[in-house]
Amino acid sequence: MQITAETPFKALIVPPPLFQATPDQTTRFYGVAKNPLQSTLKQSITCVGVGLHSGHTVRMTLHPAPVHHGVVFERIDCPGSKPIPARYDNVVCTRLSTVIAHADAPEIRVATIEHLMAALHANGIDNVRIEIDGPETPVLDGSAAEFDFLIQCAGTLQQDASRGIVEVLRPVHVEDANGAFAELRPARTGFALAMSIDFDVEAIGRQRHAMPLTVQRFRQEVSFCRTFVERKEIDALQKMGLARGGSLHNAIVVEGATVLNPAGLRHPKEFVRHKLMDAVGDLYLAGHTFKAGFMGHKSGHGLNNRLLRALFSSGENWRLVGDDALSHNLAHATA
Numbered sequence: 405m406q407i408t409a410e411t412p413f414k415a416l417i418v419p420p421p422l423f424q425a426t427p428d429q430t431t432r433f434y435g436v437a438k439n440p441l442q443s444t445l446k447q448s449i450t451c452v453g454v455g456l457h458s459g460h461t462v463r464m465t466l467h468p469a470p471v472h473h474g475v476v477f478e479r480i481d482c483p484g485s486k487p488i489p490a491r492y493d494n495v496v497c498t499r500l501s502t503v504i505a506h507a508d509a510p511e512i513r514v515a516t517i518e519h520l521m522a523a524l525h526a527n528g529i530d531n532v533r534i535e536i537d538g539p540e541t542p543v544l545d546g547s548a549a550e551f552d553f554l555i556q557c558a559g560t561l562q563q564d565a566s567r568g569i570v571e572v573l574r575p576v577h578v579e580d581a582n583g584a585f586a587e588l589r590p591a592r593t594g595f596a597l598a599m600s601i602d603f604d605v606e607a608i609g610r611q612r613h614a615m616p617l618t619v620q621r622f623r624q625e626v627s628f629c630r631t632f633v634e635r636k637e638i639d640a641l642q643k644m645g646l647a648r649g650g651s652l653h654n655a656i657v658v659e660g661a662t663v664l665n666p667a668g669l670r671h672p673k674e675f676v677r678h679k680l681m682d683a684v685g686d687l688y689l690a691g692h693t694f695k696a697g698f699m700g701h702k703s704g705h706g707l708n709n710r711l712l713r714a715l716f717s718s719g720e721n722w723r724l725v726g727d728d729a730l731s732h733n734l735a736h737a738t739a
């Protein structure tokens with residue numbers, strides 16, 4: 405199945421029926437919730453679009469993958485190159501987007517993975533093999549909505565192994581000199597995120613958004629929120645070779661108090677909601693979802709990545725929970 409920028413897909417989304425649990429299903433439901441299973445896609449699915457920064461047209465195919473595979477990118481235009489797992493320790497650049505590569509081959513990279521990672525995280529996709537024929541994922545409409553749609557089209561398949569979940573055991577905090585910070589804290593259950601921003605630009609200003617990470621809340625509140633840029637930054641970015649694929653079709657452009665996109669915003673808090681969505685994607689480079697609370701203030705790709713590095717720098721900060729996690733770790737340790 406292939407979806408291009410011309411596919412009028414939004415009209416095709418049918419909301420799923422509300423889940424009405426019978427007592428028997430309730431038992432099964434709680435059984436699954438207590439010990440959730442890994443998931444992959446039911447079938448492969450392809451999309452084609454331009455990269456936001458490179459401006460190149462890229463073709464990307466998401467394939468089902470076996471248990472414990474993780475989210476892994478393959479640059480099929482670089483034959484013989486090593487697949488690149490989407491992990492925090494493979495992040496080589498965080499200026500404007502999250503970029504992964506192997507340290508010994510930094511030129512074979514995949515940039516702007518965060519919106520796809522957010523959609524995979526929200527949909528609970530643990531295992532997927534992503535073939536891509538260029539250095540950057542397609543930007544599509546600048547949000548995660550179309551990646552979310554691709555995943556819905558492909559369908560989700562539960563697999564025969566339980567999910568590993570990173571449980572945060574004590575607060576971990578990183579900050580920069582501008583007052584921005586990012587923090588993970590222990591939580592009783594699930595993964596909730598809160599993000600705030602404070603921009604001098606009048607059109608953006610101060611905004612805050614918080615939500616638990618469920619696929620429904622993700623879809624309703626943040627998936628459709630687009631990336632944004634100030635008009636005065638565009639020339640400088642393009643001189644640096646960035647934002648070459650940028651347009652009013654895939655980014656919000658602001659100037660002073662004005663949003664330059666003719667159709668305006670999709671939500672009054674679209675800016676902070678986009679930043680929260682970015683964090684959902686960046687934090688999935690932990691390799692697992694979380695049992696934790698995340699709090700970010702003006703946090704972007706750089707701080708989000710530093711937060712993961714700080715978290716995993718000490719075994720006292722976290723542990724992996726889930727039945728198969730222990731045996732999988734032991735298998736790795738003894739391999």
Ligand SMILES: [Zn+2]
Nearest residue numbers: 518631678682
């Ligand atoms: Zn983004």
